Amino acid sequence: TQLLEQSPQFLSIQEGENLTVYCNSSSVFSSLQWYRQEPGEGPVLLVTVVTGGEVKKLKRLTFQFGDARKDSSLHITAAQPGDTGLYLCAGERRDTGRRALTFGSGTRLQVQP
Amino acid sequence: GAGVSQSPRYKVAKRGQDVALRCDPISGHVSLFWYQQALGQGPEFLTYFQNEAQLDKSGLPSDRFFAERPEGSVSTLKIxxxxxxxxxxxxxxxxxxxxxxxxxxxxxxxxxxxxxx
Known part of the structure; x- marks a missing residue:
């Protein structure tokens, strides 16, 4: 069982559409990070959210951290082919105090031109 | 370079061989982590260093896996x-x-x- 559940696992959409990716857990996280990974490369950090209810915007990407710090969402407006990739959420668990990140299994996004 | 570098990028080994994987972190970064990523999955934690001290190795799957960071900079993961x-x-x-x-x-x-x- 994955500690961080991401949905959907796969998403294929047309350029210009909007989409939302969800990251859910029963555990509380000190912080949560979103990464994008392309084939053959390591994950690239997009954003870190640390406060419950926090909303951050990065151009067409909007990230939200749940009030209880157990879940997060990523919303992309007017998706472009360059948004194609594997989106990963990752968090530091509050209960263990470990520095390691716990990752979700990822959402693979394909944006068709 | 400015980023984290790893070598080799690709390694093919015959079953039973030993391998060593190298990591050069960003200069000045205190903490270093190793993760394992299976095909189609998110990364899973292996081990964590703060400077030269290995503070967490709870993710290493067996005693065949060993990591070191002797001078608090470059790290090697050995299998x-x-x-x-x-x-x-x-x-x-x-x-x-x-x-x-x-x-x-x-x-x-x-x-x-x-x-x-």
Whole structure:
């Protein structure tokens, strides 16, 4: 069982559409990070959210951290082919105090031109 | 370079061989992490260093896996007597934050893809 559940696992959409990716857990996280990974490369950090209810915007990407710090969402407006990739959420668990990140299994996004 | 670098990028080993994977973190970064990423999955934690001290090795799957960071900079992940289930991408990440920080942002290298035949 994955500690961080991401949905959907796969998403294929047309350029210009909007989409939302969800990251859910029963555990509380000190912080949560979103990464994008392309084939053959390591994950690239997009954003870190640390406060419950926090909303951050990065151009067409909007990230939200749940009030209880157990879940997060990523919303992309007017998706472009360059948004194609594997989106990963990752968090530091509050209960263990470990520095390691716990990752979700990822959402693979394909944006068709 | 400015980012985390890893070498080799690709490694093919015969079952039973030993391999060594290298990570050069971002200069000045105190913390270093190793993760294992199976095909189609998110990375899974292996081990964590703060400077030269290995503070957490709870994710190492067996005693065949060993990691070191003797001078608090470059790190090596060694896998002895490789098995087919060791085939994966091994990712290294570094962070400037220490264990006392409220959160840490980790910056990843490109990974080493290990294939065990």
């Amino acid at each position: 002895q007597r490789t098995q087919q289930e060791d085939s994966a991408v091994y990712l290294c990440a570094s962070s400037w934050r220490t264990s006392g920080s409220s959160y840490n942002e980790q910056f990843f290298g490109p990974g080493t893809r290990l294939t065990v035949l």
